[in-house]
Amino acid sequence: MNGQKSLGEVLQSLPKQVLYIILIVFTSVPLFFPVKVPNQPLESSVDLYASLMAVKPGETVLFASDWTNSTRGESLGQFNSVMRILMRHNVNVVLYSTGDAQAPRVAQDAIAKLNEERIAAGQKEYKRWENFVSVGFFSNGEATINGMGTSVRSSFNGKKDFAPGRGLTDVYESPILKGREKVSDFPLLIVVTGSKTSNITVERLSGKVPIAFAVTGVMGPETGNFYQSQQIVGFASGLKGLYDLEGLMEDGVNNPDKSGNIAVKSSKYGPIPGFPGEKNDGQGKRYYPTLHFAVGLLILAVIIGNIGMFLSRAGGRK
Amino acid sequence: MYPLFTYDGIKVTCGVLATVGLYSVLYRENKFYRFFEHLFLGLAAGWTLLTIWVENLKGPWWDIMVGVPPEKAGDPIGNGNWAYILLLPLGLMGYMVFSKKHNWMSRIPIGIILGLWSGQQIQIWYNTYGKQIAGTAQPIWPTTWSSLTVPNYDKLQLAPDALAAAKSQVYLSQAITNFLFLVTVVCVLSYFLFSFDAKSKMVKSASSLGRYLLMIGFGAIFGSTVLMRFTLLIDRMYFIWIEWFNNIILNRH
């Protein structure tokens, strides 16, 4: 032993703090140079967009908002995009959460920010009670969702929200819940989740109501299983799903632009319009290009580590 | 006004300080980190405490138990169901877990929750897996040899009836895919079910093939997890560099 490290050993022994600093650089610098990345939306994202756009204006959908800022990077963008579509489409929303005690407040704060954006753009405010109600958090999500399979009203028993001019009032007195007792009375159930509540929902409610998801990247493969067996109608997974959704909001599906080009084609659907000119870009457009650099760094790190291992082995055999 | 001195400026600055404080653990554990760690735990516990009462006990328990006042004169008075008070001693039994002598009583409410969970497992099994089982057993023999792969329907320009008929066929490539799908499910399942020392050579081979195929699933999960975790980090970097440094400190939008 001469105390000097071989090249293989050097390649395998970068200090972790150096790696961390490189990661910070790779995930920070590209943020200052936003670029548009070409994209082909996944079929599951197109199906999610189509199912949201298929809900008729004036209808009410169930919306499980089961995320907090722990998955803000993906879930906030997904929530904003789905809500923007529903708001522009004049669809009413019944918000509930089974995943986390903080989730209802986070969702309401996000809606408040979207409302400020709408008011600034001269659009109608999306009002509590008239357009959305927040049913709140359920500590026993499994039992609540299972109970919804029999009756939504019974699962929401005793739940209240703030009604204008009335204060705290039973959610079932809201006009948007009138006549909607069973889960099948709702045209769609949307789940935006940072945890496994998507699974709990499919297990208990699939077949009773069309279900669509926006899940984190981790849950993407598992959710793909439900999608392939047609237990859900569509889903967006992670940042890629969000970027798909933002692109679809701009381009629509089978929807020719002014020069007649169709950006997203699908043999499943007729023309579905987008919302060109409105605020469609969000976290997807802001983060997706930077993700390429972070992923590139990871691949590079794995390659360097493996080259180091092979060089060390080759050196050992000599 | 310079944005740092507005409410939003102060709020974002607090968030950045807290983020950097928690990140400081990456160097090593320190007092700055421990301060924010305890702040985080305290705030989270405080919010949970609030939610337990406001969202889960006030409306769905207390108000049902004592009833609700009429909203305006002439409205019917809401009845209360006093029997709900029995849930209080039942819930408090859980707190007997701290008693050395009577900690067994905490198993009563836990037993009820577990019972409710177990009853649902029996109820939800078919709803969860029925469609997946049907989706796994797809045709593994082609119904047509007119094309080995699925034709490009756009190019064929068929009439709607003919197009539907063409789409209903099982082509060789689809049959192979269906077969591979079935084999993968069976092998992975056999790896799980026959984890003990199986004697049959076929079961052994299926299980070891299942182990390799399982790695495909794990690889996909790993890939997706990496993307998610990096996205969460990018979000924090955006918060620090764009929302705080660029928008507030540099006052650029």
Place this chain on the structure above:
Amino acid sequence: MNLFLQSKVPNFWAQPFNSQGIWMGVLGGLLVGILIFLGLMFMPAQFRRPVVAFCTFIGGAYWVLLYIFPAPIDLQKTEMPTGPVESIGKWLTDANPVVVSISGTVTAFMLGLGIFSLLSIHLKRISRRQKDWAYSVILLVSLVSMAFFGYADYISRQGPDGTKLDLQANWGFVNYGRDLLFDGLLQQMDAAMFSVIAFYILSAAYRAFRIRSIEATILLSTALLVILSLMGAVAFVWNDAVKNMANGNDFLMNFQLTEIAGWIRRTFETSSLRGIAFGVGIGALAMGLRIWLSLERTGGGA
């Protein structure tokens, strides 16, 4: 027929709000509850396990019965059920809100157990001036502040003009206080805590992700394919190259990155995860049965 706990008409079980009857009922119920509590405390040890097993069984029995028992078909609210089968079916359906309420309430009490435990540990640490007791003070102060501002914010929204507080322009002191603690600190720290893992993943991938076996090679290849196929720029370059090479050949077009990744996802990824799901499902069903019937010693046994 309504379940006794849902009756709209006053009776023994249901009494009007703020009436003498309701408070007498609550007091009487509390007394009965305390007696049951005390009775259980002093119950002989041999009865403990059957009591826990009984409670577990009753908890699970409702959902099982609701699933297997025929529900009344198209029975209107104004109609009475005919025959015992329809009556039991309707009774089970009517019991749904009560069961959901009981589930939520009992779980909420159990959630409180975590906070109680946290409080007792940190209060003990402060009272005994143990090492790092100052951090416990920070924890308690932040806990109380969050609960206070959160509740004050909730109360401020209860008035007739409460919905106006959905816009920041109408906020008062407590609303700003809640927002600073919840959105300004708690949520940002929540995001920071979960994002730290990215650093560890990079470090672990660099140090441990080695192509040493067939399993590791398969895992690494699949992960790489999934990652690259979800990167729009990479997929665009690859697909464009294939399109140029294929020159209209449908078969060659199958070699686009998105097509290959899609096929692997549909054929191997979903199927392997489905295999895992079936295994887990069988396990969960077996475990469910064992817990429900108290055959699992670690479950409901005393």
